Amino acid sequence: MRRVVILGSTGSIGVQALDVVRATDGLEVVALSAGRRWEELIAQATAHGVRRVAIADPESAEAARAAWDGEVLSGPEALAELITQARADIVCNAIVGSAGLAATVITLTEGIDLALANKESLVVGGELVIELAAATGAKLLPVDSEHSALFQLISGEDQQPPGTIERLTLTASGGPFRGRSREELGDVSVEQALNHPTWQMGGKISIDSATLMNKGLEVIEAHQLFGTPYDKIDVVVHPQSIVHAMISLADGSSLAHLGYPDMRVPIAFALQWPNRQVLEIPALDLEKLAVLSFEAVDHEAFPCLGLALSAGKEGGTAPCVLNAANEIAVAGFLARRCSFLEIASVIAATLDAADFEQSYSFETLIETDRRSREFASDYLSALG
């Protein structure tokens, strides 16, 4: 039995990770955590025979303690305690936002394998995360579909001589506003932005997909995971979300990873690696699909991708600033405090005002994240 801890189990990825565990003989969930939705968390714990959970929000933790006889951890040390006491073989980090970085650091420091959905960990502190994994020998298994695809494609290639893999391509669905000009994005609503054409996801990543910031975060994620320079990572819009990623090799071959858009596939791959899980997901029917189409990104309508690329190339703490500003701007948009196009303005202004540090510690990141959030929040308030 592989002992699994799922962090952020009440979210979109967390719920699907529990589905995968349920459908798999060799996996057992031993601990769960969530932000605040304690009733859902306790129901999951009960269904999976889990006796220990962590809840970030103190009031929700209190309510859970009153209603449940299992152990409810909360407070700053809760995740560290949960992860270390669980004797886990693998932790699935499905927390959203930079709030997930600490869990990534704790897991890898303990030398425990990590199924990483929380891409923000790699955006905010990529160098630190990769160095930690290398130092402790913990395996970092990407859950993000494009990166799971790249991981599979790259591990299938003997990379001798170096340079065999020349380019990586990430596909983007284009989100709900694909094909619209900048002028046509001025008054789009929250509901329209949340209405993703191919993936069912949490609110934050759905907005990131609509602005294309999600793809920007993913380019940084790919750069950190695979050590590929930014000028060798391409993004192409692919509305059907069937081709997840492609690698181009020195001999003119390109290898792509295909599948219906279903996150249970990369989740199961990460949790069961190096084995594959039998899932009740249909094989691709190419005749039915008929057409797979590709188009270039419209950078004028979707400036967030460019902002992410320049922060990535700047390196150091720049992606941490970018991410913090994006989290504040997305929350602002969801709360109807700014327009869709103002998301990019908040991020650009925060990046403009920041001084970046080229090397950083975990504490530097926490402080940079805090300061950037403060600046972005003030900027958002001033927008009126």
Ligand code: NAD
């Ligand atoms: P979600 O909003 O549906 O769920 C987030 C989870 O994190 C919830 O369980 C919530 O309780 C928990 N959480 C939030 N704040 C927390 C905190 N401070 N401490 C502890 N837990 C906290 O998000 P999601 O769509 O499941 O995405 C999770 C992560 O996976 C994100 O980083 C996202 O980018 C990534 N991801 C998601 C998808 C997808 O299809 N949903 C695909 C690829 C990558």
Ligand code: MG
């Ligand atoms: Mg993705």
